[in-house]
Amino acid sequence: LTPLLPHIDRRNRGMRTRLGCLSHKSDSYNDFTAILPDKPNRALKRLSTEEATRWADSFDVLLSHKYGLAAFRAFLKTEFSEENLEFWLACEDFKKTRSAAKLASKAQRIFEEFIDVQAPREVNIDFQTRELTRRNMQEPSLSCFDQAQGKVHSLMEKDSYPRFLRSKIYTDLLSQTQRRLS
Numbered sequence: 001l002t003p004l005l006p007h008i009d010r011r012n013r014g015m016r017t018r019l020g021c022l023s024h025k026s027d028s029y030n031d032f033t034a035i036l037p038d039k040p041n042r043a044l045k046r047l048s049t050e051e052a053t054r055w056a057d058s059f060d061v062l063l064s065h066k067y068g069l070a071a072f073r074a075f076l077k078t079e080f081s082e083e084n085l086e087f088w089l090a091c092e093d094f095k096k097t098r099s100a101a102k103l104a105s106k107a108q109r110i111f112e113e114f115i116d117v118q119a120p121r122e123v124n125i126d127f128q129t130r131e132l133t134r135r136n137m138q139e140p141s142l143s144c145f146d147q148a149q150g151k152v153h154s155l156m157e158k159d160s161y162p163r164f165l166r167s168k169i170y171t172d173l174l175s176q177t178q179r180r181l182s
Contacts, residue, residue, distance in 0.1 A: 047067050047173075047177055049177040049178050051065065051067075051068075052067075052068075052170075052174050053174065055071075055165075055170075056165050059153075059156070059157040059161045062161065062164075063088075069085075071169060071170065071173055072085065072160075072164055073085055074169055075160070075163075075164045075170070076164075078167075078169070079163075081160065083114065083121035083122070083123055084124075084152050084155065084156050084160070085156065086114075086121060087113075087121070087123045087148075087152055088149055088152055088153055088156070090110050090113075090114065091110065091146075091148075091149040094107065094142070094145065095142050097142065103141075103142070104140050107137060107140035107144055107145075108137070108140075111133065111134075111137055115130060115134070115145075115148060117130070123148070123152050124152075124155065125148050125151050125152065126151070129147050129148050129151050132148075133145060133148045
């Protein structure tokens with residue numbers, strides 16, 4: 001038994017280190033290359049202070065802006081809740097499905113990934129919404145996720161979005177765009 005103890009102690013120390021890193025999540029992004037799509041340096045140069053400021057006008061303005069969406073996604077990752085945005089985006093993409101053959105398989109994939117109990121990226125929705133969505137899956141249509149998507153949108157808008165606007169990610173991004181002007 002004694003020879004195993006150093007191995008177990010090393011493994012526990014490694015686990016403590018990994019858990020410690022997770023518990024010290026940071027919402028600071030001094031290097032925005034990680035969050036901006038495409039060519040980050042060029043993207044940051046193109047992003048105006050006015051555009052970034054408009055993200056505070058409404059949640060939908062933020063979601064409709066490519067770089068706003070990227071910054072919000074980065075923020076949600078710091079809170080370990082990016083599944084909400086990923087679900088909302090998957091629903092938006094799903095609504096564009098024109099092929100009846102693809103509709104059912106896409107719906108099933110979204111349901112299994114985000115809605116089903118114990119789904120790998122399960123979103124936080126109430127029991128009634130989950131059950132309604134489950135029933136909608138019997139005959140998938142372009143609107144089968146509407147209620148669940150609406151609940152998740154509302155949750156992000158009321159909960160995550162105000163925190164995003166106060167976050168270091170957003171304030172640092174605004175500061176960087178303003179510094180470029182001076």
